[in-house]
Amino acid sequence: MRSEPRAQAASARECEALRRFAGANEHSVLPRLAATGDDEHGPWWLQTVAPGHSLAALMARGPIPPPLLAAMCRRALLALAELHGDRAQPVHGDLTPEHVFITPDPPAVTFIDLGMARWKGQAGHPGERGTLPYLAPEVASGAPPDQAADAFALLAVFAHAVLGRAPVAATHAADRLTEIAECGLDLAAQAERLLVDQEEV
Numbered sequence: 001m002r003s004e005p006r007a008q009a010a011s012a013r014e015c016e017a018l019r020r021f022a023g024a025n026e027h028s029v030l031p032r033l034a035a036t037g038d039d040e041h042g043p044w045w046l047q048t049v050a051p052g053h054s055l056a057a058l059m060a061r062g063p064i065p066p067p068l069l070a071a072m073c074r075r076a077l078l079a080l081a082e083l084h085g086d087r088a089q090p091v092h093g094d095l096t097p098e099h100v101f102i103t104p105d106p107p108a109v110t111f112i113d114l115g116m117a118r119w120k121g122q123a124g125h126p127g128e129r130g131t132l133p134y135l136a137p138e139v140a141s142g143a144p145p146d147q148a149a150d151a152f153a154l155l156a157v158f159a160h161a162v163l164g165r166a167p168v169a170a171t172h173a174a175d176r177l178t179e180i181a182e183c184g185l186d187l188a189a190q191a192e193r194l195l196v197d198q199e200e201v
Contacts (some may be wrong), residue, residue, distance in 0.1 A: 002132055008042055010115035010116065011042075011043065011045075011115065012043055013114070013115060013116075013117060013118075014045075014113070014114040014115045014117065014121075014130040015033065015036060017030070017090065017114040017119070018030060018031060018032070018033040018045070018047060018105060018114065020086075020088060020090070020119065021031055028060040029079040029082050029083050029109065029111060030051075030083070030111055030114070031047035031048060031049045031110060031112055033045060033046075033047055033049045034046040034047060034048050034049060037140075044136065045176035048114065049101060049110055050103040050108070050110070051078040051099070051103065051104075051105075052095060052101055052102050052103035052104060052110075053102055054098050054100065054101050054102070054112075055072070055097040055100040055101075055102060055157065055161060056096070056097035056098045056100075059097055059160070059161055059164075060104060060117040063164060064161060066084070069158070069161055069162065071107070072102060072109065072158075073158045073163075074156075075107060075109045076100055076109045076149075076154055076158070077154065078109075079091075079108075079109040079110070079111065080111075080151065080154055081151060083111065084147045084150070086119075087095065088097075088119040088120050089119055089120040089147065090117060090118070090154075091117065091118050091119065091120060091145055091146055091147055091149070091150055092114065092116070092117055092150050093116035093117055093128065093130055093149075093150070094113065094115070094130040094131055094143075094145075094153075095111065095113075095118040095130070095134060095150055095157055095162075096130075096131045096134055096153075096155050097102060097112060097151040097157050097158060097160060097161065098113070099112050099113045100154070100157060116128050116130060116145070118144075118145070118160055119192060122196075122201070123163075125192045126144070129142075129144075129145065130145055130149070130153060132173055132177060132180070133160075133166050133167060133176050133185075134148070134152075134153040134156040134160075134174045135152075135153065135156075135177075135180050135185075135186045136148065136149035136152035136153065136180075136184075137152075137180055137181055137182075140177050140178075140180040140181070141181045156185055159187055159190075160187060161191055163187075165188070165190075167185050167187060167190050168180065168185065168190070169186075169190070169200070
């Protein structure tokens with residue numbers, strides 16, 4: 001049985017994004033497309049990623065030392081600038097701690113999971129908006145993700161890593177969506193909330 005159409009479409013889009021944007025170098029800012037095919041289950045493809053860990057996995061181990069976190073953030077921003085510099089104007093569309101992959105040797109950042117990627121002239125699936133709480137306010141309000149929204153999402157990801165908690169006050173998805181759409185990310189308020197919580201421990 002072939003996979004659900006929306007999931008199949010996302011998989012096909014990820015494969016096409018890798019075909020268009022991933023370089024031959026295994027330390028490119030995207031995984032390298034290794035092979036593609038089709039069988040009774042539908043289209044399939046294989047990608048290669050250098051050994052490392054997602055930022056989410058590193059965050060789960062405990063606070064990341066500030067100098068290391070700053071270096072990761074710098075490399076991630078440079079990687080995003082490299083991706084966005086392609087003439088096809090690619091958009092990742094779903095940057096989260098799980099999708100920021102850190103390779104230690106040599107130090108590099110790779111962006112994985114391109115199921116919501118889009119590029120110039122390519123429309124996304126209606127309703128696609130990425131993952132809470134890393135949405136830009138305009139995306140939370142219904143606009144499609146663009147390169148500016150990618151940059152916002154990446155900074156929200158690293159705000160989460162710095163704070164050690166989601167960079168929003170709300171806990172339920174609908175409330176988070178409203179908070180981001182109306183207020184964006186109030187990092188000063190989140191940092192103050194964190195200090196208050198630490199004083200109460």
